[in-house]
Amino acid sequence: MSATAGESVEASPGGGSTPIIAMRDQYIASPLFDWVFFLGSPLLAVAFVLGVAQMMPAAQIEYYVIGYMAVGHHVPTMLRAYGDPDEFSRNRFQFLAIPLCVAPMVLALTYFDSRLLTLIFVWDQFHFIRQHYGFMRIYDVKSGASSDFDARLDQWLCYSFFAAILTHSGFYGYMYADSFYNLGISFPSWLVVGLETGSLGLAILVGILYLARLQFRLSSGLPISKLKLVLFATSLGVWYYSYVLLSDGYLSYAISSLFHCLQYDAFAWFYNRAKARSLTPTRSNAVFRLIHESRYLHLYVGAIVLYGLFSAFGKEISLVAILALNTTTGLLHYYFDSFIWRVRRAEFRKHL
Amino acid sequence: MLALCGFIGVVVAIGFLEQRVLVPFADSQDPAKEVVYWEEHVERNEATAESRLRLGLARAKAGQLDAAEESFRTALKLMPDYHAAAIGLYGVAVRKDDQDRPLAELDRYARENPDCVVCWQNLAAAYLELRRLREAETAVVALLASDFSVDSKMYSVDNMAVEAAVLAGRVYAARGDTARAIGFFRDAIIEEPGDLRAYILQAKNLLADRQPEAALAVLEAAAPRTAGNPRMQKEIERLTRRAHQVKP
Numbered sequence: 001m002s003a004t005a006g007e008s009v010e011a012s013p014g015g016g017s018t019p020i021i022a023m024r025d026q027y028i029a030s031p032l033f034d035w036v037f038f039l040g041s042p043l044l045a046v047a048f049v050l051g052v053a054q055m056m057p058a059a060q061i062e063y064y065v066i067g068y069m070a071v072g073h074h075v076p077t078m079l080r081a082y083g084d085p086d087e088f089s090r091n092r093f094q095f096l097a098i099p100l101c102v103a104p105m106v107l108a109l110t111y112f113d114s115r116l117l118t119l120i121f122v123w124d125q126f127h128f129i130r131q132h133y134g135f136m137r138i139y140d141v142k143s144g145a146s147s148d149f150d151a152r153l154d155q156w157l158c159y160s161f162f163a164a165i166l167t168h169s170g171f172y173g174y175m176y177a178d179s180f181y182n183l184g185i186s187f188p189s190w191l192v193v194g195l196e197t198g199s200l201g202l203a204i205l206v207g208i209l210y211l212a213r214l215q216f217r218l219s220s221g222l223p224i225s226k227l228k229l230v231l232f233a234t235s236l237g238v239w240y241y242s243y244v245l246l247s248d249g250y251l252s253y254a255i256s257s258l259f260h261c262l263q264y265d266a267f268a269w270f271y272n273r274a275k276a277r278s279l280t281p282t283r284s285n286a287v288f289r290l291i292h293e294s295r296y297l298h299l300y301v302g303a304i305v306l307y308g309l310f311s312a313f314g315k316e317i318s319l320v321a322i323l324a325l326n327t328t329t330g331l332l333h334y335y336f337d338s339f340i341w342r343v344r345r346a347e348f349r350k351h352l
Numbered sequence: 353m354l355a356l357c358g359f360i361g362v363v364v365a366i367g368f369l370e371q372r373v374l375v376p377f378a379d380s381q382d383p384a385k386e387v388v389y390w391e392e393h394v395e396r397n398e399a400t401a402e403s404r405l406r407l408g409l410a411r412a413k414a415g416q417l418d419a420a421e422e423s424f425r426t427a428l429k430l431m432p433d434y435h436a437a438a439i440g441l442y443g444v445a446v447r448k449d450d451q452d453r454p455l456a457e458l459d460r461y462a463r464e465n466p467d468c469v470v471c472w473q474n475l476a477a478a479y480l481e482l483r484r485l486r487e488a489e490t491a492v493v494a495l496l497a498s499d500f501s502v503d504s505k506m507y508s509v510d511n512m513a514v515e516a517a518v519l520a521g522r523v524y525a526a527r528g529d530t531a532r533a534i535g536f537f538r539d540a541i542i543e544e545p546g547d548l549r550a551y552i553l554q555a556k557n558l559l560a561d562r563q564p565e566a567a568l569a570v571l572e573a574a575a576p577r578t579a580g581n582p583r584m585q586k587e588i589e590r591l592t593r594r595a596h597q598v599k600p
Contacts, residue, residue, distance in 0.1 A: 057433065057467045060499070170400030177393050178406060189392045196396075248431070249402060319511065 026143045026227055028352060029270050037266035038135060039230050042238035045259035049251055058250035065254040068308035069261040074329040075304045076268035081336050083288030084275055086347070091339065102331050107324040117327055118179045125172075127334045128260050129162040132235050135263065136228045137343045138352065143225035145217070153213055154228075156206045161236050164203035167196045169243035171252060235259070269300055271341075274351040383414035394423075401431035408440050412447070420444045435468040442474060451482070459487075462494070469498040469512060476519050485527050492516075492523045514544040521553055530561045541570075548574055548584050555591050564598040571595065 027034040036044070052061055080087055081095050088095060109117050136154045140146040166172050177187065217224050238259065242252035269292065276292040279285050291299050307329075314322040342348055390407040397403040408423030421444045427437035438461045445454030455478055462471035472495035479488035500512040521536035537554035540547060551574035558567035571592050578584040 057465075060467065170397045171402060173397050174393070174400050174402040174406065178402075181389070186389050189396065192393075192396060 020223060021142070021144050023226075026139065026225065028138060028142065028267070033266070033270070034227070038263050039227065039234060041259040041262045042234045042255075045255045045262070046238055046241065049255045049258060053251060058248060058254075062250040062254045065257050065261075067312055068305060070257045071311050071326050071329075072304035072308040073261040073264050074326075074333040075307050076265055076272070076300075077333040077336050077340070078329070079288065079291065079303070080268060080272055080340055081332075083285070083291070084272070085279070085282075085285050085288075086275075087340055091336075094336070094339075098335060099328070099332055102335075103324070103328045106328045106331065107320075110320055110324040110327065114323075115182050118182070120327065120330065121175065121179070123334050124330075125162075125166065127337060128256060129158050130338070131260060131264060132162075132231070133158040134341060134343060135231055135267075136225075139225045139228035139231060141343060141349065142352070143223050143227065145223040145225045145228075150213070153206075153210060157210050157232070160199065160203040160206040162239065164199040165236070165239050165243050167192075167199045169252075171249045172243060175249070265304060269297070271348075271351055278351065383410065386410040387414050387416065399430060401427045401434050401437065404430060405434065405437050405440060408437070408444075412440065412444055417444050417448050421448075433465050435465065435470060438465075438468065439470055439474060446478075451478075455479075455482075462491075466494060467498065469495065469500060469516075472498065473512070473515060473519065476523060480519070480523055480526060483526070485523065488523045489527060492520045496520055511544055514540050514547055514550070517543060518547070518550055518553065521550070521557070525553070525557050525560075530557050533557045534561065541573075546577060548577060548581070551577075552584070552587055552591070555588075555595070559591070559595060559598055562598060562600055564595040564600060567595045567598075568592065 024031065028038065049061060049065075081091070082088060106117070133155055136158065137146070137151060140150060140154065166176075173192070177192075180187065214224060216222075239256065242255040246252050246255075272288070273292040273294065276285075276289040279289060281289065290296055291303065311322050311326055314325075387407070387410045390403070390410045394403050394407045404423050404427035408420045408427060411417075411420035411423055421441060424437045424441040424444065427434055428441065431437070438458060442454045442458045445451075445457075455475070458471055459475055462468050462475055465471065472491050476488050476491035476495055479485070479491055495516050498512075498516070500516065517536045517540035521533045521540065523533075524530075524536065525533035534554055534557045537550045537557065540550035541554065544550070551570055555567045555570045555574075558564075558570060571588050574584075575588055578588060
């Protein structure tokens with residue numbers, strides 16, 4: 001990423017001159033916004049969920065988080081996919097054809113045999129760590145510390161640490177075992193133990209490599225994104241706490257989902273607002289522009305909550321239809337997210 | 353995405369190579385094998401209540417009731433508000449022909465955890481069967497006050513509201529409060545128009561309340577839904593004949 005307006009140039013320890021981007025410009029939105037919604041949100045989610053757990057049963061907390069936050073955060077994806085004319089024209093086929101394939105398939109599975117749908121949580125977990133990796137990339141780019149090698153190392157770090165956490169989580173160990181078993185697939189002990197040991201070994205190895213790389217960058221005077229490291233520490237730390245130490249099925253998912261959704265909704269709003277401002281006003285992009293205007297923030301939040309409310313009350317009328325709808329939007333959210341927020345795309349960098 | 357598909361692909365491929373990995377679904381239904389599988393799993397996840405519960409269910413299915421009880425108790429120790437474990441414990445005790453003690457235990461658990469919908473449902477049904485109608489009513493009142501939406505699972509289509517309404521109707525019918533029972537059966541029909549139980553029970557109570565016209569209307573509404581269910585068809589025919597004999 002090219003240096004931004006707030007960039008200053010300082011002498012590096014090695015004697016050469018390396019552009020150092022001012023700390024303030026390394027934030028995605030602003031220090032306060034980033035600390036609340038991105039960097040500190042995992043810790044806030046722990047505090048919030050554990051606090052509420054003193055007042056209501058864990059199952060109820062998980063229900064509200066899934067019902068309003070998790071289901072609701074599919075809305076920003078749809079706003080971006082179908083509201084942003086550039087994004088829509090770029091991926092017209094995926095946005096039109098894939099929902100037509102997914103929706104009937106999900107409806108049929110919900111109605112006849114929902115066992116296969118439980119495997120969606122594998123993709124759910126995968127998209128948690130994909131999002132986290134995306135944020136790490138953005139912070140890296142914003143600090144001018146990005147390179148192909150570091151991007152790959154970040155990816156290995158995210159996946160290996162997250163896999164080690166998952167394989168050492170009692171609850172998720174059970175979830176995976178039970179869901180696959182219900183489909184007729186059972187894993188023998190040696191394979192599970194192998195996965196546990198292997199993933200831990202890989203995480204340690206990647207962790208050492210990562211530290212060595214950081215040391216190298218430091219000694220070479222290359223920039224390091226401190227915010228990226230903070231984000232990694234808070235997110236992975238909270239995942240380790242909630243999945244391994246806490247390992248309460250209801251609370252750990254509620255914590256994880258809460259901060260994931262907060263980060264996503266906040267980022268989507270921030271990015272789409274910048275995108276909406278750059279659009280030439282036309283009738284076709286009017287809704288996208290309106291909902292992402294700062295003064296209409298309540299419309300954006302309202303749309304997210306409204307989908308949750310619609311699902312909650314819709315279940316009273318047809319449980320199958322709403323379950324199928326939520327599962328379909330969930331799958332589309334995972335799929336669309338894999339290509340609508342590409343950090344390497346020039347347009348994406350421009351609006352950040 | 354590629355990494356995920358790759359991971360699943362590798363796991364399944366290993367499964368095909370190593371016969372122990374991929375168990376055909378029919379085999380996984382073998383209760384003894386299921387117990388061994390979940391015992392191995394629990395060895396690795398000793399502190400996970402859900403794993404203990406799953407082992408308890410497998411043991412109960414295999415008829416190993418004492419071992420199942422031990423699994424459910426451990427699950428409850430690990431997670432004191434684990435409703436499924438409390439119900440599992442109750443179910444095993446009932447199968448061991450020990451009704452009073454487990455019922456008292458479940459009752460105590462439900463009072464400590466009033467959000468346990470399935471506890472109240474089991475208690476109401478058990479008290480009704482034992483004709484302990486006052487306790488059945490208490491349980492059904494608690495059941496009706498529950499938030500059913502929280503209890504429904506992510507991908508499950510079970511409708512607890514219908515179950516609750518049917519159960520409430522049965523309890524009030526047994527207590528002789530036919531008007532209230534009829535109201536609950538009506539709620540159950542509105543909630544789930546395909547549930548024939550509610551039609552039959554409502555028609556029976558309407559007949560007991562000497563309302564043959566209303567009973568006939570209910571039976572007429574139920575008739576088109578009995579296709580492929582000869583037992584229900586016969587029952588509706590029987591009740592229709594009776595309705596014609598009852599004088600308002």
